[in-house]
Amino acid sequence: MIAKMALTPDRDPHVSWAPEREQSSGIAASVRGISKRFKKSRVLEDISFDVAEGESLVLLGASGSGKTTILRIIAGLEQPDSGRVILHGKDVTDLPARERGVGVIFQAYALFPRMTVEKNIAYGLKIRRRPRKERRETVDRLIKLVQLEQHRKKYPSQLSGGQQQRVAIARTLAYKPQVLLFDEPFGALDAQTRVHLRREIRALLRQVKVPSVFITHDQEEALELGDRIAVLNDGRLEQIGTPDDVYNHPATEFVATFLGAANLLIGVAVGGFVEIGTAKLPAEKETRRFRDGQSVKLVFRPEDVCVSQDANLPEGCRRLTNGVIEEVNFVGAYERLTVRLDLTHRKGDTDALYEVTINTPQKMTGVPIMVTRPKPEANALRYKTGDRVAIGLTSFSVLPNYTLARQR
Amino acid sequence: MKITSIRHVSGFDVARPVSIGMMLGIMLPLVLLPLLSIFVYGFGKGPGVFWSSLVAPEAVFALKLSMVTSFWATAFNVLFGLFAAYVLSRHDFWGRNAVIVTISLPTAIPTAVAGFALLLLWGKYGMIGRYFSENQQIMFTPYAIILANIFVTFPLAFGVIKPVFDTMSRSLEEASATIGATRWQTFWHVTLPSLRGAIVSGALLTFARAVGEFGSTILVSGNLAGRTQTAPLYIFAKFNEGQIEAANAIAIVLALLSFVIFSVLFFARDWLEFAQEA
Numbered sequence: 001m002i003a004k005m006a007l008t009p010d011r012d013p014h015v016s017w018a019p020e021r022e023q024s025s026g027i028a029a030s031v032r033g034i035s036k037r038f039k040k041s042r043v044l045e046d047i048s049f050d051v052a053e054g055e056s057l058v059l060l061g062a063s064g065s066g067k068t069t070i071l072r073i074i075a076g077l078e079q080p081d082s083g084r085v086i087l088h089g090k091d092v093t094d095l096p097a098r099e100r101g102v103g104v105i106f107q108a109y110a111l112f113p114r115m116t117v118e119k120n121i122a123y124g125l126k127i128r129r130r131p132r133k134e135r136r137e138t139v140d141r142l143i144k145l146v147q148l149e150q151h152r153k154k155y156p157s158q159l160s161g162g163q164q165q166r167v168a169i170a171r172t173l174a175y176k177p178q179v180l181l182f183d184e185p186f187g188a189l190d191a192q193t194r195v196h197l198r199r200e201i202r203a204l205l206r207q208v209k210v211p212s213v214f215i216t217h218d219q220e221e222a223l224e225l226g227d228r229i230a231v232l233n234d235g236r237l238e239q240i241g242t243p244d245d246v247y248n249h250p251a252t253e254f255v256a257t258f259l260g261a262a263n264l265l266i267g268v269a270v271g272g273f274v275e276i277g278t279a280k281l282p283a284e285k286e287t288r289r290f291r292d293g294q295s296v297k298l299v300f301r302p303e304d305v306c307v308s309q310d311a312n313l314p315e316g317c318r319r320l321t322n323g324v325i326e327e328v329n330f331v332g333a334y335e336r337l338t339v340r341l342d343l344t345h346r347k348g349d350t351d352a353l354y355e356v357t358i359n360t361p362q363k364m365t366g367v368p369i370m371v372t373r374p375k376p377e378a379n380a381l382r383y384k385t386g387d388r389v390a391i392g393l394t395s396f397s398v399l400p401n402y403t404l405a406r407q408r
Numbered sequence: 409m410k411i412t413s414i415r416h417v418s419g420f421d422v423a424r425p426v427s428i429g430m431m432l433g434i435m436l437p438l439v440l441l442p443l444l445s446i447f448v449y450g451f452g453k454g455p456g457v458f459w460s461s462l463v464a465p466e467a468v469f470a471l472k473l474s475m476v477t478s479f480w481a482t483a484f485n486v487l488f489g490l491f492a493a494y495v496l497s498r499h500d501f502w503g504r505n506a507v508i509v510t511i512s513l514p515t516a517i518p519t520a521v522a523g524f525a526l527l528l529l530w531g532k533y534g535m536i537g538r539y540f541s542e543n544q545q546i547m548f549t550p551y552a553i554i555l556a557n558i559f560v561t562f563p564l565a566f567g568v569i570k571p572v573f574d575t576m577s578r579s580l581e582e583a584s585a586t587i588g589a590t591r592w593q594t595f596w597h598v599t600l601p602s603l604r605g606a607i608v609s610g611a612l613l614t615f616a617r618a619v620g621e622f623g624s625t626i627l628v629s630g631n632l633a634g635r636t637q638t639a640p641l642y643i644f645a646k647f648n649e650g651q652i653e654a655a656n657a658i659a660i661v662l663a664l665l666s667f668v669i670f671s672v673l674f675f676a677r678d679w680l681e682f683a684q685e686a
Contacts, residue, residue: 075586097585110583114601123597124587175588 061232103172277343481557519623
């Protein structure tokens with residue numbers, strides 16, 4: 001059962017669970033040039049980022065990308081080969097985990113099985129030998145904050161996953177952590193609970209104002225939880241930015257394809273255009289950083305493609321080429337089209353919907369792309385296999401096309 | 409647990425009563441009747457005889473000596489087993505596996521060999537014993553019995569505690585460390601409570617085994633009535649002297665004690681909680 005946690009505004013607006021500090025530089029935690037190898041394999045390579053005060057940063061990456069190692073290095077559970085970890089201006093790289101004052105919410109929560117909810121939450125203060133009265137008051141306030149009043153005498157095994165997670169958070173808040181680190185916090189939960197809980201946590205974090213770092217491999221989770229997202233690939237930081245930045249302006253092909261779906265075409269930047277075969281896409285601004293004739297990757301999302309049957313593309317949509325509908329799928333929230341692009345027939349600046357035959361069994365030329373359309377649009381105008389359409393893009397990124405990995 | 413079986417024949421299946429009967433028939437003379445006979449003979453001449461045999465000074469001494477020596481052997485082996493399990497599951501070092509095998513070795517060594525080996529080491533002319541003066545000798549004293557008990561029950565507590573250590577989620581200890589606990593605080597507040605079940609069952613196993621130890625004890629203790637005679641030695645001695653009632657009374661006490669220990673181990677599983685909850 002999922003306990004409801006109200007998403008109401010702060011009831012106790014003057015309580016911050018962030019540590020008291022005399023002056024605030026605005027940066028809660030920073031990681032400077034962290035590298036780490038395990039035996040022969042490189043796990044992290046020169047990772048640097050900052051977490052601002054009160055901010056939530058999501059480290060997004062596939063399993064094996066090194067995100068867990070970063071978290072463990074910040075927590076002091078693992079030592080980096082080189083680089084520094086700085087918490088609120090203090091270099092803690094050489095301090096053991098217990099002297100860092102970070103809060104880690106482990107994947108399976110790691111609640112102490114032989115302690116009640118209360119005792120779990122009071123543990124940090126007990127260890128710090130705080131007076132009994134202070135312990136009791138803190139526990140009372142935290143139990144109220146995470147809304148577990150009826151469960152305070154229960155043992156972790158008697159709680160649901162979501163309740164256990166809240167105990168884990170309260171347990172770290174009790175000692176006013178420098179930063180909260182969440183290790184795949186929703187990994188062990190079913191899809192529905194996951195969505196529910198991450199909203200709860202988001203609301204809770206806004207209330208407590210403690211800077212946090214999440215790690216996840218779930219892009220939807222990253223977009224929803226993060227004030228900023230850092231995308232990791234194979235031990236390297238590919239891009240760090242706001243969800244809007246990372247999603248709409250991916251810096252690398254990996255970011256574009258890992259965070260949501262993306263189409264990828266290889267072309268050449270020429271005179272303010274991206275040329276892909278005979279197709280020509282006006283991209284003055286996007287190609288400014290490339291020299292003429294440089295090989296580029298055109299990356300765009302399925303929802304940024306506009307499709308039209310009469311060659312009149314909507315405002316703000318730049319004409320790419322024409323194509324033929326190859327497949328129409330209805331996938332619940334939207335419609336998905338596979339369109340085979342003509343990249344060989346288009347001549348000059350032909351505007352009309354010219355004859356394209358590119359998906360006949362005899363002649364399979366052209367490149368298929370994925371297009372999604374929202375329901376109202378799909379209902380208003382239905383396409384069927386074989387329809388000829390004009391294709392335009394509302395938004396896209398142009399990335400350099402390195403042929404060798406070391407050119408990155 | 410509800411058991412359901414496949415139907416192999418239609419109508420009455422003779423395999424069921426026959427197989428159950430056969431199993432019990434085999435167990436009866438091998439296990440059940442010997443145990444029953446202790447009680448039948450023990451109380452055969454009335455409870456008065458049983459009682460007077462039981463409270464005979466030598467009998468009381470033998471029982472007490474068994475309890476005390478077993479207690480100290482258990483205390484030592486549980487503490488050492490806990491410590492060894494901690495060291496071996498938390499630190500990797502050259503020869504670690506060899507140490508694990510060595511700790512478990514006493515299980516496979518005949519107890520008479522163990523007793524003999526102790527004599528060769530600690531005895532008057534033994535490797536270490538020769539450096540002790542006449543009145544410091546430990547062989548043929550209660551301390552020798554404790555040493556023998558420690559040797560033969562050495563792997564028992566370790567064997568129960570080590571797997572729990574190995575399967576314990578490391579994130580509990582990591583959580584404790586990030587919260588701010590020292591190594592010792594983590595051990596005391598987090599690790600030890602999770603080992604409670606294993607420690608109790610390890611201790612019971614060790615104690616049960618130590619109380620019944622005969623082979624090594626008879627060699628190292630000297631079997632001196634009223635001085636170094638444990639309960640199993642007392643049974644053996646009285647039987648040799650033809651005092652069946654005296655032997656029987658102690659046998660009953662030892663049998664009952666082992667029933668109690670076994671019941672605790674068997675029925676209190678839930679409380680002991682071998683498995684670790686997440």
